[in-house]
Amino acid sequence: MNWQVELLQSFLLASSALFSIVNPMGGALIFAQVTGDRTHAERILLARRVGTYSALVMLISLWMGAYVLAFFGITLPALRIAGGLVVAVSGWRLLTAPEHMDEVKQAQAGHAMNADEVAFFPLTLPLTTGPGTISVAIALGANRPSEPGAFIGFVVGSSLAAIAIAAVVWFAYSSADWITRLLGEPRIRIIARLAAFILLCVGVQITLNGVLDALRAAGLGAALR
Known part of the structure; x- marks a missing residue:
């Protein structure tokens, strides 16, 4: 049952x-705005591609x-x-100024909307899975356990x-228009x-795990038990 x-x-x-x-609901708002000049069929296709590319970005960041x-010689506790600090700072920024973060994403996405292939850039990067998402995924992957049974459960989960x-x-992106009408921008801000x-x-929990690992590596493990 350990791995389960x-x-x-x-x-x-x-x-x-x-x-x-990632904030899919907030991203759906921006997606609806920056793809407003496209047909419904084109937006459905873009949403499917963005979902696929987002999965690849997160999985690669998690495990590679x-x-x-x-x-480059960076230890697991340091990582x-x-x-964890990056995740915590990202969470703090989103908590205190989510509107500003969405405005930055929208500005980045708007510059390349005339490009032929927009599903990966800018709709996946940086609109959906930008540097913050990659940092979070790397931090989560670095938090993997060493025990074989627990490791399998961690990888799968x-x-x-x-x-x-x-x-x-x-x-969310496929239903961007419906979601924005149903929830409205104020409710989406609350969810965010x-x-x-x-x-x-x-982020605080990941940082705490890293500090405990560093202390154990320094020979203070007995005192922490």
Whole structure:
């Protein structure tokens, strides 16, 4: 049952963190605005491609990002501390000024809307899965357990979370007009702030795990038990 518990915990942790930083509902607002001159069929196709590309970006960041950083000699505790701080700062910024973050995304997305291939850039990067999402995914991947059974549960749970968030992006962007009419911008802002608070808590937890790992590596593990 150990790997099953780890799978559930990893899925809940990764999905809450990724949902908070990706913010599909807020992204749907921007998607509806920057693709307003396209037909409904074109927007459905773009939404499907953005969902697929978003899944790839998150999965690659989850499982390759930590190894790339390790190639440069960055230890796992240092990566967890730095990644957790990045996640916490991202959550704090989203919590205190989500409107500003959405304005930045919209400005970045608007510059290239006349390009032939807009599904990956700018609709996936940086509109949906920008540097903040990549940082969060790398930090989550660096938080993987070392025990074989728990590791399997972590891999499956985190991967399913990334795919689930990408599916939510696909649905939200495909239904962007309906969602914006149903919820309205004020309610979407409230959802974004609640998600940002969860992201802040996740960042603090990842940082705490990194600090504890560093203390154990320094020979203080017995005192922490």
